[in-house]
Amino acid sequence: MLLAHPAVLDDLVDRYETLSLLDPEDPEVRRRTADVSYTLCVATGTRDVDAALIAARLRLPGARPEDDSVLT
Template sequence: MAHPAVLNDLIDRYQTLRLLNPKAPEVRRRLDDVSYTLCLATGTSDIDAALLAARLHLPGARPHDDSAVPA
């Protein structure tokens, strides 16, 4: 798993690129690159899993989500 600072940077880059026109060839290429890198950095095979895994390794993340457990 990559360092949290690296993961945070990749998440930020991914989110920024998603706000741009994904049909533009350069944006699509950069989005594909950062998605691939996030997957490699987290040991996952799709971007949704990569984003979740990366966020769970950031400082302050709750490793066990008990939000679905009744109080």
């Protein structure tokens, strides 16, 4: 399976979180949320957005204690 670049995943998670702060009754917000949710699922190989968010966050730099890709 191809894996999305962490920068792509970071952008998708940010977009999803931003959309979650907006009015869920707005048709444009619903459409954009559905698009981002679908893309997150495809990018992480999952079938629901909650699992996709977890999978994406685990792939971001610094997500694991042994991850040395982020320097402090």
